[in-house]
Amino acid sequence: MSSKEVLLEVKGLNVTFGKGKSKFEAIRDVSFEIYKGETFGLVGESGSGKTTIGRSIMRINEVTGGEILFRGRPINGNIPKEWDREITQKIQMIFQDPMASLNERAKVDYVISEGLLNTKKFGNDAERMEKVRNALLEVGLLPEFASRFPHEFSGGQRQRIGIARALVMEPEFIIADEPxxxxxxxxxxxxxNLLSNLQKQNNLTYLFIAHDLSIVRFITDRTAVIYEGEIVELAPTEKLFSNPIHPYTRALISAVPEPNPYKERAKKVEIYNPAQHNYEKDRPSFVEIEDGHFVHANKEEISRYRTMYKIGV
Amino acid sequence: MGSNNEKPRILSIQNLIIKFKLRGQVLTAIRNISLDLYKGESLAIVGESGSGKSVLVKSIMGLLDKNGFIDQGQILYKDYDLAQFNTEKDWLRIRGKEIAMVTQDPMTSLNPLKTVGKQIEECVVLHQGLKGKEAYERTLKLLRDVGIGDVEKRYKQYPHEFSGGMRQRIVIAIAVACNPKILICDEPTTALDVTIQAQILQLLKNLQEMYGLTTIYITHDLGVVAKVADRIAVMYAGDIIEIGKTHEVFFDGKHPYTWALLSSLPQLGSKGEELYSIKGTPPNLFNEIKGDAFAPRNPYALNIDFVERPPFFKVTETHFAKTWLLHADAPKVVPPQSLQAFFEEGRRYAHE
Structure with a gap:
């Protein structure tokens, strides 16, 4: 893993909304790296801050502290204009609700090429049409659909249009927020299937934000679990599911419904109580407990986890 | 169908057809469905959006949209035929008192201007005929029953002071406050987080026992079904295509659509490989459907599937499926490979 090229790096990210009394720290000191060509999962409950992280990378949300690096260069704060334009094109986003994320008054042709128009990434109109055509074909829609309106499509087709809109910019990195x-x-x-085929064809890197762990397990290579603005555990996906360490991760995984009535009914759901941590004296940090497997814990917990789950002893 | 000797029948739907008038056209949302509901059971109706599962239960509650109407069939409950009801006055005898509903989104189903206590008490007063102190006490008990602590304080709070999971508990309390016989849960946990989802499902299960409820779950999430259902009805394009006990449908499913639904679960896929997906889209219900509605998307379709609609074939006393593959003359077809392993696993569990 470590030999891989780092595409995106988030270092000590802090996002705070509001000021003074109504200040709310949505993201506290979050750091992770995403390697080129992988699918990185970000899971957590609603309100945990997973979307905020995605939006910070998209530069929709202002970053209060920390750095976001794309190919080793910072992308937040004051950056040169050309770099800014390049980032706008290289990082794209797919949104959750295809019913709400497409402009109802614009034809599919415009919806898909709006990004192109803004960045003037085409020579003439024929070239732009060609790009739209190719994007539509890539997501499994017919080129004729370009002249229709979004309301003429089903939910699945609309999501494909949303994907085509991201693809047309020829991105390297796509943030898929509950797609x-x-x-x-x-x-x-x-x-x-479409997303994973596109990844192979176009050598894309994904940040996959989701709350459904069964899908995350299926599609991601590495996963970070986020709880109230902090990453509590990060590991290669299979390791995370087969050997979860942090009590919150364990609770989350135990709550995933199994499509097997016998297993589902026999299973015990663990409940996470954030009061169980004693962080008064012994401050927690983000520790690598085994190769590539990080946990947010303090010294006492680390030694306990090591003996409990027989890691690194 | 589905004779069940232990429990008496509480609701019976017979040959129901529901149509909608839309822009001068007529859409058939429910295509001749018959379904029995037994006292004390929990039945899950599974299907994609547009399969008609919500329309079916709305017709039981008399909540069909204005342009929808029952074209044919009966809905028998006690001595009533609900299909004949057409005034609000008729429905008020049923709605809440006999059949209550928990809706999907707890964010929009509560009145933001009233305290939650008042909203629950309203039902207690109306349906249980209690007044004053008695009604207040009963409301507090309901709040406790749905797992809310510090009830005196919570009684006076407004919906916006509650989290999503807590609001869903309030909605459930309101439904139960009417003392219904049948509780319909329409995607009760879709809008909630997984950890909360597990709690709400457990709560519904407990309440079902505590109040002796018969429940109908509408969902597209097979994980939810696995947790709560005694029986499953699988719907596709306005028809029930398979019905049976939970383990029968999960581990001995017969209809190719049931197979497809199970196969497309990410839990059954193997990483790095393509996940099984159903090709194409559901049929347009404005058009008349010939044969088996699933046939155009069905890799196992026989010629007759395009011509004649299959009847229910009996698999066991409690398990029925509408597919010609069960006909005595049909060629032997085995379910897809990944599914066979899943079936095998299920049978192993059944023996333990």
Whole structure:
């Protein structure tokens, strides 16, 4: 893993909303790296800050502290204009709700090429049309659909349009914020397959934000679990699921419904109580407990986790 | 269908057809469904959006949109035929008192201008005929029953002071306050987080026992079904295509659509490989559907599937499926590989 090229690095990220009395720290000291070509999962409950992290990378949310580096260069704060333009093109986002994320009054042609128009990334109109056409074909839609309006499409098709809109910019890095949560079961699989095929073809890197752990397990290479603005555990996905360490991760994984009535009914759901940590004297930090497996814990907890889960002893 | 000797029948839907008038066209949302509900059971209706699962239960509550109407069939409950009801006055005898509903989104189903205590008490007063102190006490008990602590203080709070999971508990308290016989839960946990989802499902299960409720769950999440359901009805394009006990549908499913639904679960996929996905899209219900509605998307479809609609074939006393594959003359078809392993695993559990 460590030999891989780091594409995106988040260092000590802090996002605070509001001022003074109504100040709210949404993200506290979050750091992680995303390697080129991988799918990095970010899971947590609503309000945990997973979307805020995605939006900070998209530079929709102001960053209060820390740095975000793309290919080793900072992308937040004051940056040169060309770099800013390049980032705008290289980092794209796919949104959750295809019903709300497309402009109802614009034709698909415009919806897809709006980014191109803004960055003037095309020579003439014929070239732009060609790009839209290719993007539509890539996501499995017909080129004729360009002249239709979003309301003429089903949820699955609209999500494909949302994906085409990101692809047309020829990005390297895509933030997918719950891209399939609003879709039907049978359509979900289609879109998941589409995303992984596109990744292979175009050598894309994904940040996959989701709350559904069964999907995260299926699609991601590494996963970070976030709780109230802090990453509590980060590991290669299989390791995280087979050997979860942090009590919150354990609670989250135990709550995932199993599609097997016998297992589902026999299973015990663990409940996470944040009061169990004693961080008064012994401050916690983000510790690598085994190769590539990080946990947010203090010294006493680390030694306890090591003996409990037989790691590194 | 589905004779069940232990429990008496509480609701019976017979040959129901529901249509909607839309922009001068007629859409058939429910295509001739028959379904029995037994006292004390919990039935899960599974299907994609547009399969008609919500329309079906709305017709039981008399909540169909204005342009929808029952074209044919009966909904028998006690001595009533609910399909004949057409005035609000008729429905008020049923709604809440006999059949209550928990809706999907707790953010929009409560009145933001009233305290939650008052909203629950309203139902207690109206449906249980209690007044004053008695009604207040009963409301507090309901709050406690749905797992809310510090009830005197909570009684006086407004919905915005509650989290999503807590609001859903309030909605459930309101539904239970009417003392219904049947509780319909329409995607009760879709809008909630996984950890909260597990708690709410457990709560619903406990309440079902405590109050002797018969419950209908509407969901597209097979994990939810696995947790709560005694029986499953799988819907596709306005029809029930398979019905049976939970383990029968999960581990001995017969309809290719049931197979497809299970196969497209990410839990059954193996990493790095393509996940099974159902090709195409559901049929347009404005058009008349010939044969098996799933046939155009079905890799196992037989010629007859495009011509004649399959009847229910009996698999066991409690398990029925509408697919020609069960006909005596049909060729032997085995479910997809990944699913066979899943079925095998289920059978192993059944023996333990």
């Amino acid at each position: 399939i949560s609003a879709l039907d079961v049978s359509i979900r699989a289609q879109v998941l």
